[in-house]
Amino acid sequence: MKQLDIRRLAALTSLAACLVSLRPARAAVPEPAEEAAKPAVQDTSRFLPRWLHLHAAAGLGWLASPEWMRKFYQAGQGYELGLEVRPGPALRLRLNGDYQTLAAVTHASFTFAASSSPKSAPQVDSIVVESRSTGWIGSARLEAQMALTPHLWLLGGLGRGYLETGLHSFHQNLVVPGGQSTEVMSLDYHFPGSSGWVWLATAGTSYEFEVFGPRLSAEVRTSYLMLERDRLQTWSIRLGWGGY
Numbered sequence: 001m002k003q004l005d006i007r008r009l010a011a012l013t014s015l016a017a018c019l020v021s022l023r024p025a026r027a028a029v030p031e032p033a034e035e036a037a038k039p040a041v042q043d044t045s046r047f048l049p050r051w052l053h054l055h056a057a058a059g060l061g062w063l064a065s066p067e068w069m070r071k072f073y074q075a076g077q078g079y080e081l082g083l084e085v086r087p088g089p090a091l092r093l094r095l096n097g098d099y100q101t102l103a104a105v106t107h108a109s110f111t112f113a114a115s116s117s118p119k120s121a122p123q124v125d126s127i128v129v130e131s132r133s134t135g136w137i138g139s140a141r142l143e144a145q146m147a148l149t150p151h152l153w154l155l156g157g158l159g160r161g162y163l164e165t166g167l168h169s170f171h172q173n174l175v176v177p178g179g180q181s182t183e184v185m186s187l188d189y190h191f192p193g194s195s196g197w198v199w200l201a202t203a204g205t206s207y208e209f210e211v212f213g214p215r216l217s218a219e220v221r222t223s224y225l226m227l228e229r230d231r232l233q234t235w236s237i238r239l240g241w242g243g244y
Contacts, residue, residue, distance in 0.1 A: 053084040057219060059238030061100045064222070066232070072167075073135070076101030078236050082143075090147040095140070096157070100234065102135035104166045135166030137225070137234070139200050153206045155221065163225055163232070164195045198225040198232075206240065215242030 048054060062075040082096035141159020148154060204221025217240040225232040 048083075051085060053086065053242075054082075055084050055094070055240060055242055056081045057217070057238040057240035059219070059236055061234055061236030063102060064233045064235050066230075069232070072104055074103040074105055076103045076134075076136075078238060080238065080240070092145040092153075094143040094145065094157070096143055096159075098137075098139045098141065098159075098161070100137040100236065102137065102166060104133050104135055133166040135164050135195075137161055137163050137198075137200075139198075141200060141202065143202070145206070151208045153208065153217075154204075155206055155219075156203045157201070159200045159202075161198055161200050161225075162196070163198050163227070194227065194230065196227055198227050200225055208242065216240065217242060 057080040059078055060075045061078040063070050063073045078098070078100040080096055080098050082094050084092055084094045086092050139159045139161025141157045141161075143155055143157030145153045145155045200223055202221055202223040204219060206217045206219040208215060208217045210216065219236075219238045219240055221236055221238075223234045223236070225234070
């Protein structure tokens, strides 16, 4: 009788163990990863909206025409800084600020009529002007760029600026003989070409390349400065930085 009870108890124990083993195991609740638990860090590498880009350039520029004025200037440094939007992969629109120096080394000779009368030939005299100074061109312009290839771009723009020739008028006293007496004549000379506000149109080309990450460009452009009486042309070559 006792052996039968022991067998029954063993059978019930085995059955209970099987029932426990058939119960589905519960999955452990996943814990959040450390990276996900941390708050997102704000991107401080940009201070402009993502649709707005910064660019800059620096190089050399010189006065190309008119010919009589070109010989009075040497090449000077030029700088550019601006903002850019990109409506499409092959189109860019820019708002630029530009500053170009004009180093003037002047040696000019002026001929003038010191006196004249209806019955005699005019008395002609001349004066030599030597001056060393620095002029500049400061401007702001709107510019569009269009891609011909992934690296080659055409550019054109229109703006407004100020031309300072760096050469100013000067005063000269002349002694003119007149028989038994002499006469002191005062003359004011103005250097050809004048300082003032100008309209500025520009056109050129730019080739882009990358060096260790930053987008750089080599640029050649010509600009036309339109004064009331004068028309000037400049050329420049610059190395640009495409920003981000």
